[in-house]
Amino acid sequence: MELAKAQKLWQPHPGWLNTASYGLPPEPAWVALQDALADWRVGRISWEGWGEAAERARAGFAGLVGVAAADVAIGATASQLLAPVAAALPPGATVVVPEVEFTSNLFPWLVQQDRGVRVRTVPLDGLADAVDAGTDLVAFSLVQSSDGTVAPYDEIVAAARAHGALVAVDATQACGWLPFDAGRADAVVVSAYKWLMAPRGTAFAYLAPALRDRLRPDAAGWYAGQDPHASYYGPPLRLADEARRFDISPAWFCWVGMAPALDVLLDVGLPAIRDHDVALANRLLTGLGQPPGESAIVTVEVPGAQEKLERAGVRAAVRAGRVRASFHLYSTQEDVDLALDALTS
Ligand SMILES: Cc1ncc(COP(=O)(O)O)c(C=O)c1O
Numbered sequence: 470m471e472l473a474k475a476q477k478l479w480q481p482h483p484g485w486l487n488t489a490s491y492g493l494p495p496e497p498a499w500v501a502l503q504d505a506l507a508d509w510r511v512g513r514i515s516w517e518g519w520g521e522a523a524e525r526a527r528a529g530f531a532g533l534v535g536v537a538a539a540d541v542a543i544g545a546t547a548s549q550l551l552a553p554v555a556a557a558l559p560p561g562a563t564v565v566v567p568e569v570e571f572t573s574n575l576f577p578w579l580v581q582q583d584r585g586v587r588v589r590t591v592p593l594d595g596l597a598d599a600v601d602a603g604t605d606l607v608a609f610s611l612v613q614s615s616d617g618t619v620a621p622y623d624e625i626v627a628a629a630r631a632h633g634a635l636v637a638v639d640a641t642q643a644c645g646w647l648p649f650d651a652g653r654a655d656a657v658v659v660s661a662y663k664w665l666m667a668p669r670g671t672a673f674a675y676l677a678p679a680l681r682d683r684l685r686p687d688a689a690g691w692y693a694g695q696d697p698h699a700s701y702y703g704p705p706l707r708l709a710d711e712a713r714r715f716d717i718s719p720a721w722f723c724w725v726g727m728a729p730a731l732d733v734l735l736d737v738g739l740p741a742i743r744d745h746d747v748a749l750a751n752r753l754l755t756g757l758g759q760p761p762g763e764s765a766i767v768t769v770e771v772p773g774a775q776e777k778l779e780r781a782g783v784r785a786a787v788r789a790g791r792v793r794a795s796f797h798l799y800s801t802q803e804d805v806d807l808a809l810d811a812l813t814s
Contacts, residue, residue, distance in 0.1 A: 472737050472741050472798055475495075475736070475798060476798065476799055476801070478799075479493055479799035481493055481799055483803060483804060484782050484784055484804055484808065486785040486794040486796065486800070486805075487785055487793075489766050490795075491662050491663060492662065492667075493666060494666050494730060495666065495733045497729035497732070497733070499726070501522075501725050501728070505519060505722055505725040509722070516721060519724065520697075520719055522724040522727065522728040523543055523719035523721075525728040526543070526724055527673070529731030530644075531675075532735055533645075533731065533735060534640075534644060534649065534650070534659075534675060535651060536651050536652045539711040539712060540652075540675055540676060540677065541673055541675055541712050542673070542676055542713060542716050543671070543719060543724075544673075544674065544715070544717050545670050545717060546672050547658040547660040548572075548576060549688075549717070551573070551574065551577040551637065551639075551656070551674075552577050553686065554577070554637055554655075554676075555586070556581065556685070556687065557683050557684045558586050558606065559605075560584050560585035560586065562585075562587070562605035563589060564578040564586060564587070564606045565588075565589045565590075565599050565600055565604050565608070566591075566607075566608050567593040567609050567613070568592055569613065569615055570609065571610060571613075571614045571615075573639065573660070574608055574610060574639035575588075578608060593609070593620060597621060597628040600629055600631075600634055604632055604634040607628070607629050607635070608636075608637040608638075608639070609637075609639070610638075610639045610640075610642060611638050611644075612640075612643040612647060613766075614641070614642045614766075615788060615793070616793070617750075617765065617767050617768065617793075617795070619763060635655045635680065636653075636654040636655050637654065637655065637657075637658075638651070638656070638657045640657050640658070641658070641659050641663060641664075642766060644659040644664055645666070645734055645739075645797070646739065646742050646743050647743055647765070652677070655676075655677045655680040656674060656675065656676055657674065657675040658673070658675075659673045661673065664765075665731065666733075667723060667727035667730055668722065668726045668727070670723040671720070671724060674712070676712045676715060681712060681714075681715070686708060688717050692716050692719065693709060693715065693716050694707055742797070742798050743765070745798055746765035746796045746797055746798065746800070747762075747764065747765055749765075749800050750762065750766070750794070750795075752809075753769070753794055753805050753808060753809060754767055754769070756809040756813070757769055765796050765797065767794055768791040768793045768794075769791065770791050770792075771812045774787060774790075777812055778808065783808045792812070794808060
């Protein structure tokens with residue numbers, strides 16, 4: 470589908486420049502969710518169909534990041550899905566993380582310190598160089614939530630492979646606009662309520678088969694069973710061979726709202742979405758006299774920005790005195806110009 474045609478699936482209030490906080494649902498996702506809620510309210514149908522939305526979403530996510538659906542686990546948050554990876558690190562292991570990393574990809578490693586896991590934080594631009602023979606795992610966001618910096622994925626993976634370190638990626642601020650190959654890492658987690666435009670409470674993890682063998686599915690319940698619908702009662706333990714054994718039972722309505730949004734992203738295609746999002750981000754940067762970049766998330770320092778944007782009804786995040794603006798396929802030039810007018814007035 471042409472991006473311009475897809476844009477008709479949203480009617481955002483002008484000035485939503487904050488997909489890095491949460492994404493807006495396309496019409497089919499909104500409608501599917503309302504229909505499910507209406508069915509739930511009166512007990513019109515059984516629940517199995519709501520669960521099937523999670524399976525559609527698993528397949529859609531796998532297609533988006535170029536891996537097999539069998540290697541994808543579903544959960545509720547990014548940090549929850551990183552937890553088994555962190556818990557499997559042996560005592561004495563060293564994890565290297567960027568120094569300004571979002572905590573969902575930091576606390577999972579730090580909580581293991583009481584077992585003797587060591588966490589080293591280094592500047593993002595020195596991350597690849599910081600990976601050495603003493604590194605067991607390198608963890609980083611593919612796109613930084615604070616300022617939109619795109620991490621040098623290839624360089625970091627190459628350094629990790631050269632030293633036998635594992636690679637864990639948080640692609641929450643990347644997946645949905647930045648094409649990338651998840652299969653090059655050992656683990657990739659994505660919280661889906663931003664660029665994948667799902668209700669909060671949906672997340673994915675790509676878990677490489679060799680890594681999975683080293684992890685214990687501590688949160689396993691019936692949905693992690695080889696056949697979930699034959700796993701309602703009693704022993705023996707009969708977990709799925711695939712990444713599904715790390716699933717938690719799907720939060721039905723969140724997944725009902727997730728699956729149609731992935732269909733739209735797959736239909737439009739990530740290269741077109743990236744070009745659109747980055748072009749709008751660069752329109753803002755160049756309109757403020759700054760050089761263009763390569764990210765859908767940008768930060769700008771403008772005195773009094775918060776009040777100026779609020780007065781114009783523009784919704785962007787303000788972090789440490791800097792405006793963080795983020796753009797997705799429903800964003801328009803008019804949104805950017807609203808912000809530019811406010812910031813330059
Ligand atoms: C990089 C990054 N990862 C993860 C999250 C959310 O993580 P969780 O799903 O663990 O709440 C955010 C939210 O801002 C984020 O920016």
